[in-house]
Amino acid sequence: MFKGTLIAQIIAILGAIFLAKLYGEEAYGIFGVFISITSISSIISTLQLDNCIIISKDKIESVNWFNFLLLLVFVLISFACVVFFFSSFFITYKQEEINMIYFVVPGTLILSYNLLNVNLFTFNKEFTVISSSKIFLAIGTVFLQFILYKKFNLFGLIIGFLISQFLVLFFLFLKNKKNIIKPNFIKIKRDVKANSSIIKFLLPSNIINSFANNLMPILILAVFGAKEAGVYFFSFKILGAPLFLISSSVSQVFFQKASELFKTNKSELHRLTKKIVTTNLLLIFGFLVCINTIGMYVLELYFNNGWENLRLYVFILSMLIFARTSFNPISSLIIVLNKNQISLLFNVYLFAVNLIAIYIGYFYNTIIYTILTLAIFGGTGYLFLLLYFLNYLKKTASYNE
Known part of the structure; x- marks a missing residue:
């Protein structure tokens, strides 16, 4: 994978x-x-x-x-x-x-x-x-x-x-x-x-999550125009590549493995989750350092003064990508642990952050404030979600031992 x-x-x-x-x-x-x-x-x-x-x-x-x-x-x-x-x-x-x-x-x-x-x-x-x-x-x-x-x-x-x-x-x-x-x-x-909890909790949760993660290009297009939406989308595409790489190669396998371990060995599931999170964060940190230094230098040379503010967008959004990488590849734990209600609450928060971010940018007439608000508060939410699930797995493993 x-x-x-x-x-x-x-x-x-x-x-x-x-x-x-x-x-x-x-x-x-x-x-x-x-x-x-x-x-x-x-x-x-x-x-x-x-x-x-x-x-x-x-x-x-x-x-x-x-x-x-x-x-x-x-x-x-x-x-x-x-x-x-x-x-x-x-x-x-x-x-x-x-x-x-x-x-x-x-x-x-x-x-x-x-x-x-x-x-x-x-x-x-x-x-x-x-x-x-x-x-x-x-x-x-x-x-x-x-x-x-x-x-x-x-x-x-x-x-x-x-x-x-x-x-x-x-x-x-x-x-x-x-x-x-x-x-x-x-x-x-x-x-x-x-599996009624999937429709009751996971479906509305993931719909809200999908809006939260995908609404911003639509809002930017409506408020700031197609060019700003293009720079934002391209920045996310560049930064999201390693996140997608990690998530795609890990999440499907982790989902299947977590489903088995939760039934047979909860302690091993806790250890496996911590190991995956640590590895993912080290990988994404190395990439983000590279893309924000030599990577942006090469891109600016290639685009020859096109794609205005690309460097700034990439730097700010790096905070959000780092935080998302901590949890996205292991997000199947929500289903495995039947914590769909937690996911719903988190996604309501994330959706609210998007709306607040676009409002702040519109109010001050600058998209930079929008992206900064999204990166800081969205990233913080992902890190808190990670800590919650790691703590829950630790408690569950200790109880079974």
Whole structure:
């Protein structure tokens, strides 16, 4: 997982830097808003029941969840399209908003289906398939976004991303075709009741979390414009690369391992969690030092005075990325320990921080205050969340001993 994700991230970052100079800040701002919207909508489309694929007791149950969710996602997205169609008679949409919807609907469907496939491969411990798909996606996305620049300009980044995601989906379905069967709805009904806390707590929690983590590019676009949204999104893309690398290579494996250890050896789960957190923080600290020194020097030379304030954005957001890295890769503990209510409270806090941050920036008419508020208070929240779960694991391990 780590090797595959590392290769994918190197390709993605080098491609992102090249494409950033090619497309410019405005196109990146529009792309960032698209990614934000689809990230939020794909969370809603699965009702977070995709986690049940991984925490299932056996393969039969896992496959049953997989097939049920294939139908559920399609139904929910179709329903959303119907709502949008009828709302168009009463609400006036701008042409840009309609164009965005045209991209968001297939984007949500494809991203959701990819997630379902990846979770089933995770349950089956087929991490090589997941790793290969990440590499294929990174190469395909950069290549398609490059060749589509002249034809689609502002929307080339979005269209290239969607086509590459679809090709990955086709690959994953081919690998998973033997598991596509008719779902057992009677069993699903019982399993939904057994996992009702996911819908009651985890779903609203993760929806709020998704808004908290993805709302800022949308708000920046609305308040400060597409160029500022582009610089913010690109800064996060550069800084988020190691976080995504660590999370993607660790989180899926940790989720599966934590589910087992919580049932069999809680002391080992506590030790494993501390070890992963320590390693992750050391890795991200080294990267952040490099990107804020020689990395920014190289980028500024490459962009040749373009992308104004990029160095400042990267420096401030580094605080938030460091704090997020402490908890994001082990966030599956929320599900394993059934602490969905804690997640809900934290995400309400994080969402409030985003709104306060954008208000402060709007009030003082500077986006710097927005980013600074987000980094300080958002980062502090992640560190407190980490301390809570480490303390809970320690107490649980001591009690069982």
